[in-house]
Amino acid sequence: MDLLSGEADGAAPAVVQVLLPVALDKTYSYLAPPDLRLVPGSIVTVPLGTRKLIGAVWAFGDPAGVPLKKLKPVLGVHDAPALGDPLRTLVDWVARYTLTPRGMVLRMVLRVPEALAPEPAVPGVRRAGPAPERLTDARRRVLARLEDGFAWTRTGLAAAAGTSPGVVDGLVTAGTLEVVALPPGPPVHPPDPDFNARALTPDQVRAADELRRAAGEGFSVTLLEGVTGAGKTDVYLEAVAEALRRGRQVLILVPEIALTRAFLERFSERFGANPAEWHSDVPPKQRMRVWRGVAEGRVPVVVGARSALFLPFADLGVIVVDEEHDAAYKQEEHATYHARDMAVVRGRLEEAAVVLSSATPSLETRANVERGRYRRLVLPARATGAALPEIALIDMRRAGPEKGRFLAPGLIAAVRRTVEKGEQALLFLNRRGFAPLTLCRACGHRFQCDNCSTWLVDHRFRGTLSCHHCGHTVRRPESCPACGALDSLVACGPGVERIAEEAAAVFPDKRIIVLSSDMLGGIQRLRAELQVIAEGGCDIVIGTQIVAKGHTFPKLTLVGVVDADLGLSHGDPRAAERTFQLLVQVTGRAGRLGGEGMSPGFGILQTFAPEHPVMAALVSRDPERFYATEMEERRAASMPPFGRLAAVIVSGTDRPATEDHARALARAAPMAEGIEVLGPADAPLALVRGRHRLRLLVQSGRESDLSAYLRAWLAAAPPARGSLAVQVDVDPQSFL
């Protein structure tokens, strides 16, 4: 795209196209006062209706020919670097791909209003006049500190002179000192690429060499694959080091804020300084510094959640996507995009090297490797002793527990052997609370959420029934609200609390800790419990997904998965992949001390489907086997990555109106070769936070441009009115 096309000639007033961070796809035309030096990407303030908004200059001229009298002038330019070509192209690209108005994508770039005001200069003081008449001791010490001629901060100077800031203020009043603006400090200490280069294994060295080369060669995508503990981080930090040596910036995406802590330590060990952080919990002042620092090229490395993808890097050389398979990279709110894929797009636009790191890569990424689009580097396990754990299955149909119990005798025996050796066992169940469903034995009443189509989960520790979707909570009643029967309520199915109860009954003298995200006492309590576990003050850990990543359990040697089939049952195209990834991750928490360093521990999976490819792959400790069969399945079903899937989601407060609109939309779907629209008849109607939701699934056997199809469809479809809303997800990660 030629951004300079249609530049105003000679006498005609200069007009610029400005993109605004509102739900508009179009740019608006504004008069450009000649004294403002505008360039493409300039961040400007303009009037819109009654409001003043911050937007960005997207182009010059006025191809649409808006009548001159309608045009208002640009009010001012911000003292911040203009958004670069690659970032502006990224905004256009993401908007087009996700069918989101460009303004809403720009919003993700400009979501830092504080950053756009010039950073308030730190007030400093320096010597400006003669010594005061009354020269006290404290005053003498202050003046002595200023002999060097530099300006000091008020508080810094007072502290250095061993006195209070009041003394400094007094000298300012006396005219001895003056207040001056100090230049803002650098937002982060620069990392040193050669600070603490680790000794790498020969395999790591080979991989690191490849990545270093990639970091110097413009755009490429490399999958870095290796089991937990194989040293992927050490390897990709060498690509980071290379980018730093070349003076280019680095973005490291991590799936969750909670995981950044451990990573930051790792980083500062290697580079002697912390990277800048970017996620929703970074306080406003620091956000401002990071945003500006990134734009001005003064921040060399950012570690952040998916929103960091839209930071205005001045010269981005390397993008790392850590745990690239993680579902947290899919953004569902506002614009729906997949940060891993958009990172690849940004890498292409910025001429950067993209590194995708994972022990269990997504099928999308593996398919791109097979097609020759991405390179693949495998870190073999043998180098560090890391490998997949030994896995055994318990066939719950033959060797399961008695009715009403959830731990099979085989699993109990294994836990007993483990704890009696003084080691720890983990019982993993990805379900919070005591039981996922409560029903009345007398009348069959099931406790359901008022706002959502979900069961209320029994939280016995708290004495409540809660919806995990919207948070709706009621006290656990004594009698059935439908038939009034007393003592007729039964809990169906297990949650971690119930497993804890069962484990306590089986192992009355063992120390048991339950870890889940809804734990009473919050994050501090969680940290404390983790500390207890690390110190060996616990025999059996019972946990949800929260134990699957991040934390390390040094004394853990056995992982028992209470329900390995959980998550396989939905008609989700990625169910098998997700389950495989989760089970590899959680069983990988087990290790065994001995020889040189850790070696893998044991995993026991309770399953009703021992012949399922996921279980078979885990038992054989051969992930390639899983990838091969799953690839074939997906290919046969034309599911991603061999076909495209999209969802048109209709939601509304009125159920019949929502269904009607979904039907009307489905009727309006154009016929197209190889594209099929499913629903609304086959699509379940869900109630989510008080709104009815229906999905129309759009499936394409080929990798055709579904976006174009969807655009054409929705342009011709009846418009949504009232509370009805239509949302498009061009790459849904589940059917739910």
Added chain:
DNA sequence: AGCACGCCGACT
């Protein structure tokens, strides 16, 4: 997105 302008129900 946000804001004004609009047209219908209960009240300082």
Added chain:
DNA sequence: GTCGGCGTGCTC
């Protein structure tokens, strides 16, 4: 009589 609900439409 107004205050205020949120449905509709526009913003250079």
